[in-house]
Amino acid sequence: MDTSTMLGELYQARFDGLKDMAQQHGLSKAGPVEALRARLIQHLIFPDWDFSAAGLRSIANSDLGEILGVFGIKKSGSIKARRQRLFLHLNHDPKSLAVEKLDDMTRDELHAMCKDLELPLSGNKQTLLARVAGVLASQENAWGKVKKSLRRPRGPVRLPSAAPAAPRPAPATVESTVATFVDDHEEGWSFEDETELREALTTIGHDASQSTVDAVVEQQLRQEEASTSTVPPMIQHTGTTETHSLETETALMELRERAAEVQAFARDFLMVSSTTNQADMEAFIHSLRGQGFSTDIPAVHQAVATMIMELDYRVQHESTAATAMPQSWTEREALRRFEEVRSTLRDRLENILALHPTDVVKARMAFEQEGRDLDLDLRVPSVSGRLHALFDLHIEIAESQALHDPVVQRRQRMMRILHRGAVHMAAAERMTIERLERNISSFEELVQTILESGEDGFDEAQQALVIRFLETKGYEVNTSTLRPRILACAGILGAELGYLSPSEIPRIAPGVLVTETEVDAIVTELKSLAASFKPVPDAVQEEEEAVAESVSDASDNIARVRGKIDRVDELLNRLNG
Secondary structure, three states: HHHHHHHHHHOOOHHHHHHHHHOOOOOOOOOOOOHHHHHHHHHHHHOOOHHHHHOOOOHHHHHHHHHHHHHHOOOOOOOHHHHHHHHHHHHHOOOOHHHHHHHHHHHHHHHHHHHHHOOOOOHHHHHHHHHHHHHHHOOOOOOOOHHHHHHOOOOOOOOOOOOOOOOOOOOHHHHHHHHHHHHHOOOOHHHHHHHHHHHHHHHHOOOOOOHHHHHHHHHHHHHHHHHHHHHOOOOOOOOOOOOOOHHHHHHHHHHHHOOOHHHHHHHHHHOOOOOOHHHHHHHHHHHHHHHOOOOOOOOHHHHHHHHHHHHHHHHHHHHOOOOOOOOOOHHHHHHHHHHOOOHHHHHHHHHHHHOOOOOOOHHHHHHHHHHHHHOOOOOOOHHHHHHHHHHHHHHHHHHHHHHHHHHHHHHHHHHHHHHHHHHHHHHHHHHHHHHHHHHHHHHHHHHHHHHOOOOOOOOOHHHHHHHHHHOOOOOOOOOOOHHHHHHHHHHHEEEHHHHHHHHHHOOOOOEEOOOOOOOOHHHHHHHHHHHHOOOOOHHHOOOOOHHHHHHHHHHHHHHHHHHHHHHHHHHHHHHOO
């Protein structure tokens, strides 16, 4: 069968059809439909290719793009990203290998995953998990299923030719393998590197668990380690990392220097969102450009995303450890130290919040530094979790106190008056109100000074003085819309401070009172008007000559009643605004 025809059948076949094809060719039928489809493409279309983790590294970049296209997945990206994508597509299922399920994997499993994905192998479980999660996040929706466009008939498919298999070298001896390992790690090696060495010896046919092989390895490693430990290395190599431009390296260095600031921003982000919300996370990373971070550079963007995912895992671990018993002597002593300085932290936190009243991020960073100055080990999740929980508690308490602050309530009342019907104002008037809102404390000082200098309440002269002074400062408030509002706010302030009575507060507009204190007066007046409508016993007219006079009085009564009705209408209009 032609290759293009076979690929067309593989792209369009359903699960049952793929199972029949696998049975015909003697292949395993296990796994979901897309895993079975990828297995069939691998064995039927690329029978001569080596798609193991080691074989993928030997595939040329030009061939790798065509191979990805045949498998029906995304072809773009760097060569490392391509190899990672193809390995994930051939060996894993995106539903079972999700970011939120990585925490269920052991460290050994994560270590093996990092080895297959060409990631650094050093670090604890948290570090390995963050690296794997970063790859899965960058490769999201790029592997695991064939593109829908390939399910339609297409033209001939060009397949890259398999490179001839290189002759296998003779099995290396233990001594030569260890010597090569030492030459490659002149600056030193870690426990993970030694583990990889022993795995490599097992791969080439030497059982590292045997006492003879282990003795040879230990002898050569320790001799070389002792001989090289006396001479400090002059040049330190950071390992195999991607080469970036000078601009990118500068941005990454600045990011590492400001890592504490990024973590403080990320903690505020994780309080209301999560790393699984990709759109929200992208928006948050983009917002960091306003703080001076070059998140438009892909390398910086990925580094920030990795820091956020690591912090998310740490925060989850902190919340769990905050209520659990200490698991080691070090953790117990760290918690004991935290309890000793808890009262000191509470006292200093008040000063920190006073120094940074509007910037929670800087306050959090300063509080973390205060904890380090008090010899707290913030690397312990239970200590770090308790420290940040104490900070968040004080923030919530401060917000609750602000809601019940009389000054805040007074200013909110003034802002409601200023912004009432602001949608119908001109743009210049709205800008004036916004400027006055930013400088509301200065406005309060101005009104208080004018009221203290006066003796007869808040008369017209003092009102004019407030308006003229604001005009000298550039506020265009002497308009028919803004002037009553400004004077009403000044009256509210005077009533709150005890300089004026509620009845002396200026009105915003004709018939509309500023405060609710005049409602009682209006109700009393309405009751008096209602009482005036009650029938009054008329005097008996004994003389017929008084008829004309009574008619005149009736006319006057009608005019008086009409006047009262007009007053009632006016009062109702005043109540309705």
